[in-house]
Amino acid sequence: MLDYQAPLRDMQFILDELAGLEGIGELPGCEDASPDLVSAVLEEASKFASGVLAPLNQAGDRQGCRLEGERVITPDGWQDAYDQFRDAGWIGLSLPPVHGGQGLPKLVSTPVWEMWFSANMAFAMLPQLNVGQTEALMIAASEEQKATWLDKIVSGEWAATMNLTEPQAGSDLAATRMRAEPAGEGRYRLFGQKIYISYGEHELTPNIVHLVLARLPDAPPGIKGLSLFLAPKYLLDEHGEPGEQNDIRCISIEHKMGIHGSPTCTLSYGDAGGALGYLVGEPHQGLKTMFVMMNDARFNVGVQGVALGERAYQAALDYARERVQGRDIVTGESGRPIIVHPDVKRMLVSMRARLMAMRGLLYTAASWFDIARHHQQAGVTDKHRRYVDLLMPVAKGWCTEVGNDLCDEAIQVFGGMGFVEETGVAQLFRDARVTTIFEGTTGIQANDLLGRKILREDAATLRELISDIRGTATQLADHQRLADLAEPLGDQVALLDETTDWLLEHKADTANLYAGAVPLLHLLGIACGAWQMARLALAADTRIEKGQGDTDYLRGLxxxxxxxxxxxxxxxxxxxxxxxxxxxxxxxxxxxxx
Amino acid sequence: MLDYQAPLRDMQFILDELAGLEGIGELPGCEDASPDLVSAVLEEASKFASGVLAPLNQAGDRQGCRLEGERVITPDGWQDAYDQFRDAGWIGLSLPPVHGGQGLPKLVSTPVWEMWFSANMAFAMLPQLNVGQTEALMIAASEEQKATWLDKIVSGEWAATMNLTEPQAGSDLAATRMRAEPAGEGRYRLFGQKIYISYGEHELTPNIVHLVLARLPDAPPGIKGLSLFLAPKYLLDEHGEPGEQNDIRCISIEHKMGIHGSPTCTLSYGDAGGALGYLVGEPHQGLKTMFVMMNDARFNVGVQGVALGERAYQAALDYARERVQGRDIVTGESGRPIIVHPDVKRMLVSMRARLMAMRGLLYTAASWFDIARHHQQAGVTDKHRRYVDLLMPVAKGWCTEVGNDLCDEAIQVFGGMGFVEETGVAQLFRDARVTTIFEGTTGIQANDLLGRKILREDAATLRELISDIRGTATQLADHQRLADLAEPLGDQVALLDETTDWLLEHKADTANLYAGAVPLLHLLGIACGAWQMARLALAADTRIEKGQGDTDYLRGLxxxxxxxxxxxxxxxxxxxxxxxxxxxxxxxxxxxxx
Structure with a gap:
């Protein structure tokens, strides 16, 4: 079984030096995020991740979930872990205090969620849904709906799901068929089938709150005809407690390559007269709200990329330090661990470099998110909102592609032991494989990046971002001991510039452009990674100059x-x-x- | 369940145009390989692969193997398929006629093995061991041993294994501990444990012939103290038939990520007094012979890379043509299959391009192997032997890395359906993952390439190869309609040249050089792939010019x-x-x- 220790030092360094934690803690509404409190939160989360969630990960994979009639049975240990997780208040970490959350910034919850996903991705997918659903309901739900549902979702007393996909409507939600018929008293009857619903059914909580996309009778075709409904597994009685069972049934669960501990359900709505649901927000405006939940989910899937990569890296590093094999190619000495072999060391350093690049990008993006939400100046919030929007597909797409590569490389370090299931790295590799698919494949992210985020605004925000990266290259050139990094970063800037020019020149040639969307996403991911690594080096070397901190660690960065x-x-x-x-x-x- | 249709047209094109099948058929000893016979063989193999082996692949994955006491039970259908495979004479296809084989060139058996691995890799690993073992015994065994064992191995009446790995001796065979004690009458008693033995135990054949590396009492330490022994599961009685059971026991089988249909055994030798074995070849010279078997196995693992990639490609192409989702980004039309999306088309074309590049390299290498073995001029055989030796680690290392990428990309084309096990692409992805590990990881291949194949001879053969590639670039420049390809191929040549110079200049800096071994292997793989694709384009365009063949197909190439x-x-x-x-x-x- 693989151990997991949260990389607290790396996390803290990136929070402080790249993502500007101190500044975030000074934003209105973020005052609770003092350095001391944040350190204490990370420390506590780290203990919970290592002590409670990580030990269940392999057992959950082996046992998986099963369907008994319409009941979904999750792996042994899931209930106890969930009860502890809920009671400790982890779900509400970044959620609104008015509904019982702690209201901490996304910058603080991001490393915490990284820990949950590293420790046990299949488990952590459950509470993550509560976070996304809260974000969506905060935007679109009526005050009465908020009062009825949100406290229980924020506390984790009830679980949450998002119901988008149908057999004929995967990447293309315009093809959604689920029907909603008015049933009086603000209620609707839902009919249809939803597939790939993570935690669509289970018995870990006394109720499950589904958010469901469906069409009203007068809906226009396509995505502009989708409305959002809230449909609970159990309808509430007069005391607001779960009562009669709603007409929603789990009719199958998927047999998947990975995340076996997370049930992926097919839900059938309305086989016995209609599942009762409540309209959330305006009719036909459902997709906008669902995108709030989905955007939160996309960012979190990016975090899964770094999280699984981190656990794979830890496993590979431990193994490489213990496994004795072969001779030192320089000294000829035998009996040395495989980490002395240049190729093994190359793989480990390469993994760690990419982990830091991804983490730099994700945590920095989380800080932009907080600035966009909490800053008082419209110009500042606007810029950071645009940055978040631009880089969301990169955070999701690139970090999950790289996360897969890291899990693959960890297996390679293990050799034959990586291919047998006992060591646990094979599970990480299998689990990671879903991350470039769900919440929008890499291709979908890349199309979003190219079309909505770049071409639609003639690359205005991208140009700003490139200018920021150029600024870092200039800093490097001025920082004598890191001047050698200025040229490679400048090279990335030049590539981004030229590519952007080319895209705009060929804007009319749609098919041609979109054939390059995924390579473009990789290009931007690699360049942003280089940017973050340059910032990391600047911060580390500055600390070395000032004599602050562990020099060996900083030189390593x-x-x-x-x-x-x-x-x-x-x-x-x-x-x-x-x-x-x-x-x-x-x-x-x-x-x-x- | 995935269909499989052997890509006969592609195979035939590469055989004819890149690998020079006609010339191979003119070599002494290869005269049977007439164009008609080769086509007939490929046709028959194709039917067997599609009709018998491919349908068992998914069931074999699901059911897997199990250990009952010391018995290993293979999946349902394996016995019947093996009986048919053996009876049809497929095992002896390229093996010596003197022992009952058909003696066809490796160039002919290579596409046939590609089919077996595409159809059912876990199954095909069994008969492949007979081929490798025959090669090894032909070189090192005594005439008496050949007479006793080879006819049954070539026919497939008995199965074969190779026993190298021990818990402490994986990539480093110098650490082998298995002991061999003289027992009189040319026999030895073997003691120790071997792990990761593919098909180390099963009941598909009435006997299993193990080739085992072990140390004699007077063995020097390290790899120069390894001797090779033949140890059968059942000792032969006076009639040469399987009699008393030998002291070899299967004590466990691995729980692996893939190739579930292929039992991976831990064999314990000598728990009840010693397993009887016979020395093959000279004492302490075992590794050389085992390397013959291993080199054959390495080439075949390279073929597995293209084989799994091909099946994944076929699955992805079929799915992309059937699955309707989204709108045509140019016309806005809905109801079109996903192959119209530029990114999906990009993935498919990219897969097919790499398949042809790999196939070009592997089949060409197979033809070099035949020339090295059968040509009458020493200069010619020597050159082709050196080419085979140089590119063996590339054929194994690069083709398996790319094969993994193709299986990964096929899942991406399937989206969510790729992550569920029903569609079968997830199995291909899991099965493929072992190919960059067994018979030497990519890192081991890369070290072999850099150290033994390049530095040891100051890159003499590599320089010859680069010169050949430069020749193709010149041909392109002279071939007006393909002149645009001359520059990119010339660019590969320049990269190879510069890199070779750099390697030789830094020859003394061992650790530095070996840190770049895997990137070097990728570089050489990509460049050789570019070379083969240039040759493919030249051949195809020449056919177009001459009006020979299907123009659409040729333009596609x-x-x-x-x-x-x-x-x-x-x-x-x-x-x-x-x-x-x-x-x-x-x-x-x-x-x-x-």
């Missing part, structure tokens, strides 16, 4: 940045080349050439 | 070459950069930086 520039950053060129040239070949590709 | 140059070839730059720069950062990496 600088070396990680150099390694990233030497091995990861150059890959951006191939992606930039593909952006510009893949589409031209594809558009002339003969019909019968496949 | 040319477009694949262009796509490869636009998207894959540029990745060589990042690998070349890593070769030169990764080691320098790693060698200064602080001890406590991980």
């Amino acid at each position: 600088v070396a990680l940045a150099r390694f990233y520039m030497a091995t990861q950053a150059p890959q951006a060129h191939a992606h930039a080349h593909a952006v510009r040239h893949a589409g031209a070949v594809l558009s002339r590709f003969p019909e019968r050439g496949l | 040319v477009a694949l070459a262009r796509f490869y140059m636009a998207t894959q070839a540029p990745q060589a730059h990042a690998h070349a950069h890593a070769v030169r720069h990764a080691g320098a950062v790693l060698s200064r990496f602080p001890e406590r930086g991980l």
Whole structure:
């Protein structure tokens, strides 16, 4: 079984130095996030993750979930862990105090969720749904609805789900068929089937609150005809307690490659007269609200990428330090652990460099989110909102692609022991595989990046971002001991500039452009990673200059940045080349050439 | 369940145009390999693969193997498929006629084995062991041993295994501990434990012939003290038939991520007085012979890379043509299959381009193998033997890495349906994961490439190979309609040249060099792939010019070459950069930086 120890030092460094935790704690509404409190929260979360959630991870994978009639049975230990998790108040960490949450900034909850996902992704997917659903209901629900549902969702007394996908409506929600018929008293009857519903059914909580996309009788076709409904597993009685069972049934659960501890349900609505639901927000405006929940989920899936990569890295590092095999290629000495082999060391350093790059990007994005929400100046909030919007598909798409690569590389460090299930890295690899798929595949993220986030505004925000990265390159050039990093970062800036020019010049050639969407996402991910690694090196070297902190650790961070520039950053060129040239070949590709 | 149809047209094109099948059929000893016979063999193999092996693949994965006492039970259907496979004579396809084989060239057996692995890798691993064992015994066994064992191994009446790994001796066989004590009459008693033995125990054949590395009492330490022994599951009686059970026991089988249909056994030798074995070849010379078997196995694992990639590609292509989702981004039309989406088409074309590149490399290498074995001129055989030796680690390492990428990409085309096990692509992804590990990890292949194949001879063969690739670039420049491909191929040549110079200049800096071994392997793989794609384009365009064949198909091949140059070839730059720069950062990496 794999241990997990939260990388508190790395997390704290990035919070302090790259994401500006101190500044976030000074925003109105974020005053509780004092350095001491944040450290204490991370420390407590770390204990819970290592002590309660991590030990259940492998057992949950082996046992999985099962369907008995219409009941879904989750793995042994899930109930106890959930009860502890709920009672400790972890669900409400970043949720509104008015509904019982602690209201801490997203910057603080992000490393905490990283820990939950590292420790036990299949488990942590359950409470994460409460967070997303709260965000959605806060925006769209009526005051009465909030009063009825939110306290229980924020506390975790009841569980939450999001119901989007149908067999014919996966990436394309316009194809949604689920019907909603008015049933009087503000209620509706829902009819149809939803698939791929994570934790769509279980008995861990006395009620489950489903948010469901469906069409009203007068709905226009397409995505502009989707309304959002809240439908509980048990209807509430006059005391607001779960009473009569609603007409929602789990008719199957998926047999998946990974996240076996998380039941993926097919829910059938309305087989016995209609599942009762309540309209949330305005008719036909459901997708907008659901996107709030989905955007939160997308960011969290990006966090899953770094989280699984971190646990895989820890496993690989431990194994490489213990496993004795082969001779030191320089000294000829035998009996040394495999970490002395240059290729094994290369893999480990490469993993750690990418982890820090991803974490830098995600935590920084979390701070932008807090600034966008809490800052008092409209100009500042607007800029950070645009930054969040631009980089959300990168945070999701790139961090999950890289997370998969890290789990793959961890198996490679383990060799044959990585392919057998006992060691646990195979599970991380299998679990990670879903992250580039759910909440929108990498292709969907890339289309969103290219179309909605770049082309629609003629790359205005991207240009601002590139300018910020250029600023960091200038800082490097001025910082003598890191001047060697200025050129590779400048190279990334030049690539981004040229690629952006090319995109705008070819704006009319849609098919050509979209053939390069995924390479573009990789390019931007790698470049943003390089940016964060440059910032990391600057911060670490500044601390070294000032004599603050553990010099070996700080020198290690600088070396990680150099390694990233030497091995990861150059890959951006191939992606930039593909952006510009893949589409031209594809558009002339003969019909019968496949 | 996934269908499989052997890509006969692609195979035939590469056999004819890139691997020179006609010329191979003119070599002494290869005269049976007439074009007609080869086509007939491929056709028959294709039917067997689609009709018998492919339908068992998913069931074999689900059911897996189980250990009952010391008995290993393989999946339902395995026995019947094996009986048919053996009776049809497939095992002896390329094996010596003197022992009942058909003696066809490796160039002919390579596409056939590709089919077996595509159809059912877990199954095909069993008969593949007979081929490797035959190669080893032909080199090292006494005439008496050959007479006793080989006919039954070539026919498949008995099964074969290779026993190298021990718990403390994985990549490093120098650590082998298995003991062999003389027992008189040319016999030895073997004591010890071997792990990760594919098909180490089963009941599909009345006997199993193990080839085992062990140490004689007077053995020097390290790899020069390893001797090779043949130890059967059942000792032969006076009639040469399986009689008394040998002292070899299967004490466990692995619970693996993939290839569930193939039992991976821990074998305990000598718990009841010693397992009887026979020395094969000279004492302490066992590793050399085992490497013959292992080299054959390595090449075949490379073939598994393309084979699993091919099946994944077929699945993804079928799905992309059937699955309706989203709108055509150009016309806005809905109800179209997802293959119209630029990113999905990009993935499919990218998969197919890499399949052809890998197949070009593997089949060409197979033809070199035949030339090295059968040509009459020593200069010619020597050159082709050196080419095979140089590129064996690339064929194994690069084709398996790419094969994994293709299975990964197929899941991405399937989206959520790729993550559920029903569709079968998840199995391909899980099965493929072992290929970069067994028979030597990618890191081991890369070290072999760099150390034994390049540095040891100051890159002499590599320089010859680069010169051949340069020749193809010149041909492209002279071939007007493909002149645009000359520059990207020339670019690969320049990268190879510069990297080779750099390696030789830094020959003394061992740790630095070996940190770049895996990037070097990728660089050489990508460049050789570009070379093969250039040759493919030249051959296809020449056929178009001459009006021979299906123009659409041929134009598709040319477009694949262009796509490869636009998207894959540029990745060589990042690998070349890593070769030169990764080691320098790693060698200064602080001890406590991980």
